[in-house]
Amino acid sequence: MVYKKKKVIVVGGGFAGLTAAHRLLKENYEVEIIEKRAVFGGKWSAWKDASGDWIETGLHVFFGAYEEIFDLMKELNIYDRIHWKEHVLTYTLDAGERFEFRTIKLPSPFHLLPTVFKNHYFNWMEKLSLAKALGPILFGSRRYYDEQDKITYQEWHRKHGIADKMLSKMFLPMTLALKFLAPKDIAAKIVLDVSGTFLRKNSASRIGFLKGSPDQHFTAPLLQDIVNRGGQVVNEHKLSKVNLNSDDSIASLLVETPDGKQITKTADHYLFALPIHNLQKVMPESWLKYSYFQGLKQIKSVPVVTLHLWTDKAITDINNIIFSPDGNIPVYADMSLTTPDYQLKEQSRFQFVVAPADELIDLPDDEIVSHVWRGLQGIFPETAPKAQITKSVVVKVPRSVYWPAPGTDKFRVPQKTPVKNLTLAGGYTKQRFYDSMEGAVRSGNRAADAIIAAHKIE
Numbered sequence: 001m002v003y004k005k006k007k008v009i010v011v012g013g014g015f016a017g018l019t020a021a022h023r024l025l026k027e028n029y030e031v032e033i034i035e036k037r038a039v040f041g042g043k044w045s046a047w048k049d050a051s052g053d054w055i056e057t058g059l060h061v062f063f064g065a066y067e068e069i070f071d072l073m074k075e076l077n078i079y080d081r082i083h084w085k086e087h088v089l090t091y092t093l094d095a096g097e098r099f100e101f102r103t104i105k106l107p108s109p110f111h112l113l114p115t116v117f118k119n120h121y122f123n124w125m126e127k128l129s130l131a132k133a134l135g136p137i138l139f140g141s142r143r144y145y146d147e148q149d150k151i152t153y154q155e156w157h158r159k160h161g162i163a164d165k166m167l168s169k170m171f172l173p174m175t176l177a178l179k180f181l182a183p184k185d186i187a188a189k190i191v192l193d194v195s196g197t198f199l200r201k202n203s204a205s206r207i208g209f210l211k212g213s214p215d216q217h218f219t220a221p222l223l224q225d226i227v228n229r230g231g232q233v234v235n236e237h238k239l240s241k242v243n244l245n246s247d248d249s250i251a252s253l254l255v256e257t258p259d260g261k262q263i264t265k266t267a268d269h270y271l272f273a274l275p276i277h278n279l280q281k282v283m284p285e286s287w288l289k290y291s292y293f294q295g296l297k298q299i300k301s302v303p304v305v306t307l308h309l310w311t312d313k314a315i316t317d318i319n320n321i322i323f324s325p326d327g328n329i330p331v332y333a334d335m336s337l338t339t340p341d342y343q344l345k346e347q348s349r350f351q352f353v354v355a356p357a358d359e360l361i362d363l364p365d366d367e368i369v370s371h372v373w374r375g376l377q378g379i380f381p382e383t384a385p386k387a388q389i390t391k392s393v394v395v396k397v398p399r400s401v402y403w404p405a406p407g408t409d410k411f412r413v414p415q416k417t418p419v420k421n422l423t424l425a426g427g428y429t430k431q432r433f434y435d436s437m438e439g440a441v442r443s444g445n446r447a448a449d450a451i452i453a454a455h456k457i458e
Helices: 015-026 068-075 109-116 124-132 134-139 142-150 153-159 164-179 188-200 214-228 276-280 285-287 291-298 365-379 435-458
Strands: 006-009 030-035 046-048 055-058 082-084 088-092 098-102 206-208 232-233 238-244 250-256 262-265 268-274 304-311 330-334 349-356 388-398 422-424
Touching: 006 015, 015 030, 015 068, 015 214, 015 435, 046 214, 055 304, 055 388, 068 098, 068 435, 088 164, 124 164, 134 188, 142 188, 142 238, 153 164, 153 188, 164 330, 188 422, 206 214, 214 232, 238 276, 268 435, 276 291, 285 291, 304 365, 349 365, 365 388, 422 435
Parallel strands: 006 030, 006 268, 030 232, 268 422
Antiparallel strands: 046 055, 082 206, 088 098, 238 250, 250 262, 304 349, 304 388, 330 349
């Protein structure tokens, strides 16, 4: 007997959607991917500007704690395109001050001993205040973490008596790098959860950079594999309406083409791998009778601003990710050092996360550049004032990752939905790594698992 292949339409060409499509094709599904933008990759997309330089939507790095994204890269034979850096976290501050966090090869928590004994930026009382609070961070149960979703990280930090200097100089850039939010605006749960993951394993916080543009070195190989397996891929096609059957399942999708026409697409199953704000736009009203979708309606998005900056002289020799609590550049890197394809001789090519973005996103691009440049000159007072900006590109995303405000985690959902032929993927769906590259891949894998399991039951 010959069985007809099940068809799945994946809406959204970010890494969650692409990962799910890849998995489903391996399981002999027929798959079509629909992407609204001209480029694929979602929150980790890239494109060339008029000068031929690659522009990325954000500064992304690999962490040693990741797993499933590495499995995917090894399957695509591109894992060697990661360039791992020295295992050290460097913090740069105004007036040229800096401090580092290093670990040694000992079981947790003893691998943190160099951080305690060799860090001279914080005094012993300040370090001791953090040491006393490491217990719940390192050994807190899942239930404990879940309970901390009720308060902000700032409240948790002060409740446990950790020095305010550590809040402003160490944890501020951490939360801004994690979710583009200050400690007063982010739930304690996500900070403790991620910190615990990184602190429990020595290699978890090790950082790697991709060899070059994610479009060339990750998205393109993944898309090529999808096409080679028979997948259909279309871009610049926008989902405009979800048509329903009488039981609230999806009957068809109305999709707008690049020339403005409306076409109807049908499948056996549908996977929406959309940012939360785009998902909210297309959710039919009748789905709101389910608590699943009612919760998703409550989740908000966070704006993101990225600045690419070229200078005529080298400003730093730090070949790694860099953190800073000063100058609204909580995390940045000189990509001419970290990324082989972007190398420049005796020049710098920075990529900055500019945050909190909600305070800056409405400013003209030149004002954002000036603001960041002043901060960089303060951080590198010996070298930055001698350099000149030769080029800058500001990338603004008004709504990007989901906002984990206190009380939000209960609205995150499993990938399987109450609608029998719909599955979701994305950072706001349940998996351990939230809105990260690993989180996208994990949510895509979980979504594919849910679809495969549903059809096995049939």
